[in-house]
Amino acid sequence: MPWQPTDYDPDDFANRRHIGPSPSEMEEMLRVVGTESLDALIDETIPASIRQDAPLSWAPLTEAGLLQKMREVAAKNRVMTSLIGQGYYGTFTPPAIQRNILENPAWYTAYTPYQPEIAQGRLEALLNFQTMVADLTGLPVANASLLDEATAAAEAMTMAERSAKSKARAFFVADDLHPQTVAVIRTRAMPLGIEVIVGPSETLDPSRVFGAIFQYPGTYGHIRDLSADIARLHEANALAIVATDLLALTLLKEPGAMGADIAVGSAQRFGVPMGYGGPHAAFLSCRDALKRSMPGRIVGVSVDARGNRAYRLALQTREQHIRREKATSNVCTAQALLAVMASMYAVFHGPLGLRAMAERVHISTQRLARALRAAGARVSPEHFFDTITVEVGVGQAGILAAARAEGLNFRKIGNDCVGISLDETTDENVLLRVLRAFGIDAAAPHRGEVAIPEGLQRQSDYLTHPVFHMNRAESEMMRYMRRLSDRDLALDRAMIPLGSCTMKLNAAAEMMPITWPEFGQIHPFVPRDQARGYQEAIEDLSRKLCEITGYEAFSMQPNSGAQGEYAGLLTIQAYHRAKGDHDRKVCLIPTSAHGTNPPRRRWREWRWSSSRRRRTATSTSRTSARRPRPRGAASPPA
Incomplete structure (x- = not known):
C-alpha cells in the first residue's frame, strides 16, 4: 500500500483544540442544515457587505510557540520588590490555592451562578467571602465582590446618594484617599450631577453633602478614629463610607464599630497576585437597613425541596437583569474567581494566622520607622499600620534611584517625600535593603513596638464560623476545595449552552502565564x-x-x-x-x-x-x- 500522509496538523490549536467540534462532527452538522461547507454557511448567513475582505495580517502560533513567545515577553518585565502600596501589596499565594483554585478549570470556567442547583460549591465559597468581609469590617451584610476598590468606592457613593435622607447634591472625599479612587469617583459623579468636594477631613461640612468617604488607613499611612466625623454626618442625615484594608482590620478598630454605614476595599492582598493592577476582587459591606440598595450579587442561605441547606443568589430584584432601568447599579460583574481565592486564603490561615501576619507586617514597619528616625529622617505619621512617609527634600530622586539599585520600588510623593508600604513578603533582607537605600548600614531595631493607639486597637472577634477553624493541613484544604468543585458544573464536566457577554473559554496555555512572577508580581505603579x-x-x-x-x-x-x-x-x-x-x-x-x-x-x-x-x-x-x-x-x- 502506498504511503498516504495524513492531513492532520497536531499543532493546529485553534481548529483542533480550542474549537469544540471535530471535522467529522462539523460535516455532520453541515449535512443536517443542508450546507456543503463552512464557507457556504457563512455566505448564506452573513452579508458580504459587513465581512472582512482579507485575512488578518498575523500568523497563528502553536501552543508551544505561544508559551515561548510569552516567556520572551515576560522577560522584558523586571521583577522588583515593590513597596509602593497605594492599595496594592506583595502577597504569597498558598500553593494549594494556586493549584486547586486559580489553575483549576473547575473554578475558572464555571458560568455565573444564576442556576444554584449547579453552583453550590462556588456559592459556598462566595458566602465564605461575604462572611469574611462582614466580620472584618464589622458590618452585617456584604456582597460577593465587585470589580476593584475604586469602582466599589464609586458604587458606594451612588448607593449613599440613593439611600441618604439628606437632599444635598455634593459628596465629600477625604484627600488621603488613594488617588486612583478619587479619579474614578470624579468620573462616576460627573454625569450624575454630583458635586465632588475633595479636602482634608477637618474641612468636612456635613450639611453640604449626602455622604463622605474616608481612607482607613490613609494612603500616606495615617490611622485615626473616624467616629466623630461619622457622628457629624449622621446628624446631618448623611452617610459615611470607609475605604479600608482587610489585613489591617485584624488589628484595627473596625469601621462598623465607628458607626460607618458602608465599607469598601480590595481583597488583593489575600493571596491574589498584583498582576500590574488586576484583576482583583473588591468588597462592599453595609448596615442591614441599606442592603436593598447594595450593588452586586449577594449569596444567601435557603433550603431545598428536601429541607436541606442550600445556597442561592439573594435579593436579585435589585439587579439589572430583573429591574432594568430601576436597578441599583448597572454593574452585574463579580470577580468571583479572585473572591474565591481570597476566601480560601482566609480559610487557609484562619483568624490567628491572619492576625499573626498583620502583627509581623506592622512590627516590621515600626522597626523601620524607628531606624529611620534614629538616623535623623523625618518620618510620619506617628500612628500607622504598614505605611510610612519619609521627608527627603531635594534628595528624593537620589533616594528613589538608590532604592532601585537595591531592587526596591518606593512611592514618589510630591517632590520631597517617599512612601514605603510593607507587606507579608517583607523579611529582614528587605528591611536591610530599605535602610541601605537611605545610606544606613545598621540593621533595624530587633524588637518593635506597637504604633497603634489603644483606642484604635480591635476589641471584637472575627472569623468565628467553623469553616475558618478547620484543619489546615494541605491535604484537608485540598479535599475541601475538591468537595466544593464537585458541587459545580463547569466546562471541565460539560458544555454550558448559555449565551452571554461573560462566556469565554480561556485555553490552558493562556492561563499559565498569569501565575509567572514576571507577570504576577508587577505593581501597577512601577516605572x-x-x-x-x-x-x-x-x-x-x-x-x-x-x-x-x-x-x-x-x-x-x-x-x-x-x-x-x-x-x-x-x-x-x-x-x-x-x-x-x-x-x-x-x-x-x-x-x-x-x-x-x-x-x-x-x-x-x-x-x-x-x-x-x-x-x-x-x-x-x-x-x-x-x-x-x-x-x-x-x-x-x-
Whole structure:
C-alpha cells in the first residue's frame, strides 16, 4: 500500500483544540442544515457587505510557540520588590490555592451562578467571602465582590446618594484617599450631577453633602478614629463610607464599630497576585437597613425541596437583569474567581494566622520607622499600620534611584517625600535593603513596638464560623476545595449552552502565564521601564483589535462590559462637547439591550428613550474610537 500522509496538523490549536467540534462532527452538522461547507454557511448567513475582505495580517502560533513567545515577553518585565502600596501589596499565594483554585478549570470556567442547583460549591465559597468581609469590617451584610476598590468606592457613593435622607447634591472625599479612587469617583459623579468636594477631613461640612468617604488607613499611612466625623454626618442625615484594608482590620478598630454605614476595599492582598493592577476582587459591606440598595450579587442561605441547606443568589430584584432601568447599579460583574481565592486564603490561615501576619507586617514597619528616625529622617505619621512617609527634600530622586539599585520600588510623593508600604513578603533582607537605600548600614531595631493607639486597637472577634477553624493541613484544604468543585458544573464536566457577554473559554496555555512572577508580581505603579513586557502585550493586543474591528484605537482600562459601556458613553459625550455640540443629550436604548444598559437612565444630563430597533450594540468590555469606515465594510446607518 502506498504511503498516504495524513492531513492532520497536531499543532493546529485553534481548529483542533480550542474549537469544540471535530471535522467529522462539523460535516455532520453541515449535512443536517443542508450546507456543503463552512464557507457556504457563512455566505448564506452573513452579508458580504459587513465581512472582512482579507485575512488578518498575523500568523497563528502553536501552543508551544505561544508559551515561548510569552516567556520572551515576560522577560522584558523586571521583577522588583515593590513597596509602593497605594492599595496594592506583595502577597504569597498558598500553593494549594494556586493549584486547586486559580489553575483549576473547575473554578475558572464555571458560568455565573444564576442556576444554584449547579453552583453550590462556588456559592459556598462566595458566602465564605461575604462572611469574611462582614466580620472584618464589622458590618452585617456584604456582597460577593465587585470589580476593584475604586469602582466599589464609586458604587458606594451612588448607593449613599440613593439611600441618604439628606437632599444635598455634593459628596465629600477625604484627600488621603488613594488617588486612583478619587479619579474614578470624579468620573462616576460627573454625569450624575454630583458635586465632588475633595479636602482634608477637618474641612468636612456635613450639611453640604449626602455622604463622605474616608481612607482607613490613609494612603500616606495615617490611622485615626473616624467616629466623630461619622457622628457629624449622621446628624446631618448623611452617610459615611470607609475605604479600608482587610489585613489591617485584624488589628484595627473596625469601621462598623465607628458607626460607618458602608465599607469598601480590595481583597488583593489575600493571596491574589498584583498582576500590574488586576484583576482583583473588591468588597462592599453595609448596615442591614441599606442592603436593598447594595450593588452586586449577594449569596444567601435557603433550603431545598428536601429541607436541606442550600445556597442561592439573594435579593436579585435589585439587579439589572430583573429591574432594568430601576436597578441599583448597572454593574452585574463579580470577580468571583479572585473572591474565591481570597476566601480560601482566609480559610487557609484562619483568624490567628491572619492576625499573626498583620502583627509581623506592622512590627516590621515600626522597626523601620524607628531606624529611620534614629538616623535623623523625618518620618510620619506617628500612628500607622504598614505605611510610612519619609521627608527627603531635594534628595528624593537620589533616594528613589538608590532604592532601585537595591531592587526596591518606593512611592514618589510630591517632590520631597517617599512612601514605603510593607507587606507579608517583607523579611529582614528587605528591611536591610530599605535602610541601605537611605545610606544606613545598621540593621533595624530587633524588637518593635506597637504604633497603634489603644483606642484604635480591635476589641471584637472575627472569623468565628467553623469553616475558618478547620484543619489546615494541605491535604484537608485540598479535599475541601475538591468537595466544593464537585458541587459545580463547569466546562471541565460539560458544555454550558448559555449565551452571554461573560462566556469565554480561556485555553490552558493562556492561563499559565498569569501565575509567572514576571507577570504576577508587577505593581501597577512601577516605572514603565520595569513593565516593558506588559506594554508590549497591551500594544500588540490593541493593534490586533483595531485590525479586527476597523477602529483607530482601543482603551484596555474598562474591566467589564458594564464599565465598557460607561466609558463608551462618556467618550461619545466628550466627542460632542469637543465639537461644541452641547445639545445632543438623547440616548436610545434598545429594548433588547443587555441589562447593563438601562440603568444608565440615572444620568441626569441625558434623556433616555427605549427603542425596539436593533441598531445599537450590546455591551463590550473595551472602549474603542471609530474611524470613518472599517476595512471591508459598508458604511453604517446614521
